[in-house]
Amino acid sequence: MIRIAAVGDVHLDWDLVGRFRPALEHLPNHADVLLLAGDLTRHGTVSEARSVAAEFGGLQVPVVTVLGNHDYHCDEVPELIAVLEEAGITVLEGASTVVECPGGRLGIAGVKGFGGGFAGRSASEFGEPEMKDFIRTTQAAADRLGTELRELDCDLRIALTHYAPVPDTLAGEPLEIYPFLGSYLLGQAIDSAPTALAIHGHAHKGTERGTTPGGVRVRNVAHPVIKQAYSVFHLPNHH
Amino acid sequence: MIENDPAETRELDEYLEAAVHRLLAEEADLAEQGIDLTRHKNTLILSGEVESDQRREEMIRRVREEFPDVRLLVDIGVTRVQEPTQAEELA
Numbered sequence: 455m456i457r458i459a460a461v462g463d464v465h466l467d468w469d470l471v472g473r474f475r476p477a478l479e480h481l482p483n484h485a486d487v488l489l490l491a492g493d494l495t496r497h498g499t500v501s502e503a504r505s506v507a508a509e510f511g512g513l514q515v516p517v518v519t520v521l522g523n524h525d526y527h528c529d530e531v532p533e534l535i536a537v538l539e540e541a542g543i544t545v546l547e548g549a550s551t552v553v554e555c556p557g558g559r560l561g562i563a564g565v566k567g568f569g570g571g572f573a574g575r576s577a578s579e580f581g582e583p584e585m586k587d588f589i590r591t592t593q594a595a596a597d598r599l600g601t602e603l604r605e606l607d608c609d610l611r612i613a614l615t616h617y618a619p620v621p622d623t624l625a626g627e628p629l630e631i632y633p634f635l636g637s638y639l640l641g642q643a644i645d646s647a648p649t650a651l652a653i654h655g656h657a658h659k660g661t662e663r664g665t666t667p668g669g670v671r672v673r674n675v676a677h678p679v680i681k682q683a684y685s686v687f688h689l690p691n692h693h
Numbered sequence: 694m695i696e697n698d699p700a701e702t703r704e705l706d707e708y709l710e711a712a713v714h715r716l717l718a719e720e721a722d723l724a725e726q727g728i729d730l731t732r733h734k735n736t737l738i739l740s741g742e743v744e745s746d747q748r749r750e751e752m753i754r755r756v757r758e759e760f761p762d763v764r765l766l767v768d769i770g771v772t773r774v775q776e777p778t779q780a781e782e783l784a
Binding site: 465473476480484496524527528650651658671673685 | 727741748773775776779780781782
């Protein structure tokens with residue numbers, strides 16, 4: 455069995471440092487790895503990234519993250535990634551990593567993802583350049599995620615995104631904003647490989663559980679959704 | 694709880710609601726995208742969750758400052774951070 459802890463949308467700044475720490479102290483009792491589903495910061499400054507490093511760095515289990523839209527706001531992404539990686543946090547953007555766990559080799563493919571909407575109600579790559587850029591950004595992220603998932607050499611695969619790959623886990627959000635919360639293209643990428651679990655955040659008013667059309671379990675771990683320091687998932691390693 | 698109760702209140706319409714929404718989302722020191730706004734008679738209700746009491750207070754302060762003639766009712770909680778008591782078994 456492989457044990458996975460996950461939370462997203464913690465929106466840290468120095469005012470919150472120490473808040474997660476009591477629950478994180480006991481993390482090795484619960485999990486082999488901690489996944490962060492993006493929106494680590496409030497608006498993406500280096501100072502906020504340092505607060506994330508203080509809170510989620512130096513834990514006794516590996517920490518793997520993607521970034522979220524908030525982490526992009528101040529255009530300091532490379533500096534922010536450098537601060538996180540210096541603290542030992544693995545940042546995935548169209549990349550993957552394999553974590554050796556007692557229960558097997560866990561492969562994690564991660565990408566922030568982007569919006570666009572869901573099947574039959576999705577934006578199209580057509581019309582104004584801005585509209586084409588929008589959906590091309592999502593398509594490129596999804597293509598990258600699919601490739602990384604398919605090429606992983608591991609016992610168990612997990613997809614980690616900020617944006618949602620299915621509408622199921624958005625239930626509770628206004629329907630009008632679904633296109634800003636995720637894209638079916640991410641779900642299609644997840645279904646292109648034998649993925650065991652898909653983790654995402656971003657939808658604060660969504661719900662925890664969903665499934666891709668291909669049958670992959672999806673979990674929305676946005677902090678306001680799970681209402682605890684992190685959720686824990688147990689997966690058999692013979693998926 | 695009522696956070697602002699001006700003697701004279703303005704009419705609440707869609708544009709006012711959108712302006713408050715944008716203030717919460719776009720002001721970098723707030724950056725709150727998950728707050729619900731509801732217009733009820735002459736009262737604007739803010740509900741949802743934030744990460745700390747301090748962030749809630751700052752949000753209320755800024756809304757009062759920008760919209761002093763709006764009667765505000767705030768029902769915003771702080772998201773809990775306790776250790777999980779159960780794992781989900783995904784067989």
